[in-house]
Amino acid sequence: MRASKPLYVARLLTLLLAFGFSVPATAIAAAAAAQTQKKAAAKPAPRKPVVSASTSAAQARKARLERARVAAKAREQVRLRVLQALKDTMTPRYKTDATGALVPDIRAAAAIIFNPQTGEILWEENAQDKRSIASITKVMTAVVFLETTPDLSRIVTIERGDVFAASTTYLRANDRITTGHLLHLTLIASDNAAARTLARVSPHGGTEAFIDRMNEKAVELGLDSTTFADPSGLNPANVSSAYDLSRLITFAAHDEQLAPIMRMATYTAQTHNRTIAIRNTNQLVRGGEVDVLGGKTGFIRKAGYCLATLLRLPQSEEQIAVVVLGAGSNPARFWETRHLFNWLADRTADVFAQNE
DSSP states (O other), X not given: XXXXXXXXXXXXXXXXXXXXXXXXXXXXXXXXXXXXXXXXXXXXXXXXXXXXXXXXXXXXXXHHHHHHHHHHHHHHHHHHHHHHXXXXXXXXXXXXXXXXXXEEOOSSSEEEEEETTTTEEEEEESTTOOEEOGXXXXXXXXXXXXXXXXXXXXXXXXXXXXXXXXXXXXXXXXXXXXXXXXXXXHHHSOOHHHHHHHHHHSTXXXXXXXXXXXXXXXXXXXOTTOBOSOSSSOSTTOEEOHHHHHHHHHHHHTSTTHHHHHTOSEEEEEOSSOEEEEEOSOHHHHHOSSEEEEEEEEEETTTEEEEEEEEEXXXXXXXXXXXXXXXXXXXXXXXXXXXXXHHHHTTHHHHHHHTO
């Protein structure tokens, strides 16, 4: 028993020493963790910066000014592009043909200069191609309407179907107006509802019969590339060629009723309760720098900007038909026509001397 007591005591002391060193380490670690959590809990959350009302308003003004600056810059860029495009359009272009002669180089899809006295094509570009012709259709509408010698003082009522999706029109459903005023609206203002109404009330027997007669008339005039599907030109199925249209506009411009209407720069129509002031869609008529004997504009997206005219050459009684189809803009069709007219006018003596 005595021999084992020191060994027992030694073991006990060893255990106590081990216990004595381990407990403080654990306690210290626990205390440190607790202290860290306490500090973290005590540390305030990051505060968002306080923005005053005046600062917020200033920032909003700055944002508005920046947006306005960007929008103004974009508008200026568009304006410069438009001006450049107009400048380019106003400048005639020429190229050399197979014979070495300097001839027009048009930007439009098709065009022609036609001599109606001889039936000769004086210059052309894609003049036989079939294309949508938009409101140049209304020339044939007017021709067919007048062939029955209608009473132009007859008063008719505009129906909803006449004005529905009519795009360009000055008329309203239930307007009461004479067919004479409708004829003027059709040719001067290119009014689609007016053209529809003329077809509907015509003695031919309704719109479908009227369109059939338009196609028959095209055959009678020898317009082999021309087909009509509606009287206004809104239907892209109305097709013709620059060559055919040069002959159609020549025919219409020699009609004693149609020619004066197509040459009017402005006109005032009257319904039963209001006055309608219109102006000619043909800028050549309004400008007066070219002697226009007859003409008609046309535009739908598929056709592009179109113009058919019969013009008189300066210091001469010679007439030429100039047709431009598929121009890229409204001004372009008029400038292309001017360029073709001026090119021929400079060569008038030579061109017409060859035909004598």
